[in-house]
Amino acid sequence: MVLDAMNLRPRASLRRVLDDLGATLLAVVHGDVDRVAELGGIVVHDPLEEQELPRHALVLGVGLRDVGEIVLLLDSLGRHGAAGLVLRAPVPSGLAEAATRSGVAVLALTPGATWAQLSALLRSLLAEDLGDAGAETLGGMPSGDLFALANAIAALIDAPVTIEDRSSRVLAFSGRQDESDPSRVETILGRQVPERYTRLLVERGVFRELYRSDRPVYIPPLIEGLILPRVAVAVRAGDEVLGSIWASVGGPLSADRTQAFSDASRLAALHMLALRAGADVARRLRTDLVSTALEGGPGTREALDRLGLGEQPLVVLALGLERAGDDAALVSERQRLADGLAMHLSAVHPRSAAALVGHVAYGLVPVRDTEAAVRVATDFLDRVGDRVHAVIGIGPVAEGTSDLASARASADRALRVLRAGTNGGRSVARLEDVHVEALVLELRDLVAARGDRPTGPVARLFAYDEEHNTNLVATLRAWLDCFGDVIAAAATLYVHPNTFRYRLRRLSEVGGIDLTDPEARFAAMLQLRVVSPAKLAT
The missing domain is CATH 1.10.10.2840 (PucR C-terminal helix-turn-helix domain)
Structure with a gap:
């Protein structure tokens, strides 16, 4: 299992990880920790699964104790260019020769520390957010930390709260949710207000009143399943409603708490805008890098290096909707699909990258054969389901930067055939699968251009x-x-x-x-x- 997704800037070195975490968590047992300049990712070793390892990966050897098994793993990691292997202390003896032979550093996780703690800290160290988010605060809390804000609001008004977007999705929630009623618990578990409640709130005009008012709105427990009353306030940025904050209360708030709740909504707007701005900047940067890489020009190598995809074979995926158009619903659907593809690829293959370029979402997948790419694409569309009619064209393996532009062109040609519906109902295809259909479409273009x-x-x-x-x-x-x-x-x-x-x-x-x-x-x-x-x- 790969714990970190694509990053846009150089990653921390193994030496920096050790310096930052100190001896409280990790200690060097064998090997040279300065051999690798930057880590490529964090991977949890799974002996039952053949894993795709990013180059210079730091591997967490959860549950490994057998010396023979560890020696075989070190040899395998050495062939894949891994940076280090973390084992639970005390580390078994007899590994020095294998560590030297493989070039993989062996580290020990301190007794008492959990693997969950280590992985969380490593992810934090390797996270490459744009800007120094940790140094920026809003209202005394880290910028964009909605969970810290939710807990602060809950303390101010003495009630458990949720922060939700315009679609009633739960963005963050405070502690003490056990003091609320079953409907709140269901909302927290599903990270979404159940549809039956939102429908009743709409029918009773609660959202209309909420979004028209700049003050908190009291909602009596008149709806089935709501045992406790609610107080809600809209979160606004100028005229735009970003979402709302909901508190589960025992009765109407006092004047002081009502004012504090109202003030908190303005602070929540700043945090939500900071989150959105950061996501938009990261998305634009990723789009620029993916687009530059696919062009195959002089900036391709640098773009691939910044995406963490340099010096390895890549397969280009081209994802598009069957229906063309520029209406708002389709534009939004394309972006959702692109974000979903990025998440899916990062979970399936380390250091993958995806972005929406024009009307097509492109994915760069570090695999050595197109069959693996077909499986990835098919699995993604199976997860998406039939609600969205999407198709994916797949290019050949690009062995070097000079091959990427032609690989993209091949993926685009396959995608066009799938969109045209002349492929016998396929949803995923390589160009070699639909080459004749692609040639026919291109002949039609030529004929149309000449007016034959x-x-x-x-x-x-x-x-x-x-x-x-x-x-x-x-x-x-x-x-x-x-x-x-x-x-x-x-x-x-x-x-x-x-x-x-x-x-x-x-x-x-x-x-x-x-x-x-x-x-x-x-x-x-x-x-x-x-x-x-x-x-x-x-």
């Missing part, structure tokens, strides 16, 4: 159908698509085979086409696929 029109027998059939309201072109298309099988072709047009045979003879006479000539058949099929009007060239 059908010629020869096909042109005569189009003209005859237009003048006499017949179906000779459809008959020819069905016959060609069914490889000359009259019974099957007649069934596609819902006519009797004898009627179909008559139409075949008629189209041969009208169009002057010899259906026994393979060249004539190929020419007709090509024109019907590429040159004919769009409504017939599906």
Whole structure:
């Protein structure tokens, strides 16, 4: 399991980790901790799973005690370029030679310290937030720390609170939630106010009153499941409502606590804006880096290094919605999908990167074969479900920076075929899977750009159908698509085979086409696929 996702700046070195954590948690047992300039990630060793390790990973050897097993692991980690292996103290003897041979430092986790504590501290040290968030405070609390704010508000008004966004998703909550009622507990566990409660609140006009008022609103326990009253206040940034704060109370707040609750909403707005601004800046930076990497220009190597993807093979994923458009719902859906893809990739493969570039969400996945990328893409779409009609095109493996631009182009070509719906219902495809369909679409582009029109027998059939309201072109298309099988072709047009045979003879006479000539058949099929009007060239 990989604990850290993609970072946009250089990571801490193993030496810095030891200096920051000190001897209270980690001690060096074997190896050179200065060999690696920067750590590539934190990985929990799982003996039952074949893991993708980022280069220069620090591996947590949870539960490892057998010397033979540890020696084999050190040799494997050395081949993968890992920086270090953490074992529970006391570390077994007999590992010095293996540590030297593999080049992997062996560290000891102090007795009494938990692996959860270590992983949390390591994640904190390796987190690369834009700016020094720890040095910036708002109202005496770290900027963006909504949980600290929730606890502070709960102390001010002596009641458990939740901070929620406009969609009633719980962003943070205070302690003492056990003092509330079952509906609050259900909300906390699901990190979302249950739909039945939000629907009742909407029907009773609670949200309308809440968002119109700049003062806290008292909500009596008139709704089934609400045993305790609520007091809520909107969180605003100017005219924009960012969310709300909800307190579970025993009765109306006093004047002083009402004022404190109202003041807290203004402080919450600053914290929520700080979170949003930080997320937006990080997202824009990630988008710029991914876009630069995919262009294949002189900035590609630097962009990949900043994404943590330098010097390794990559596969490009191109994720898009089947339906095109620029309305607000589609724009929002594309961004949600891009964020979901980024989260999915970071969980499945260390040091992956994803960003929305234009109307397509691109993923850079450090794998050595496209089959693995297909599995990743398929798993993501399975998780998304049928509510969103999305498709993913996959490019070939890019072995170097010079290959990325062509890999992206291949992924885009596969994506276009999937969007066009000419691929037999696939949702994931490599270019090699849909190469012919891609060529047909590109031929259509060329024909459209030149303004070409059908010629020869096909042109005569189009003209005859237009003048006499017949179906000779459809008959020819069905016959060609069914490889000359009259019974099957007649069934596609819902006519009797004898009627179909008559139409075949008629189209041969009208169009002057010899259906026994393979060249004539190929020419007709090509024109019907590429040159004919769009409504017939599906």
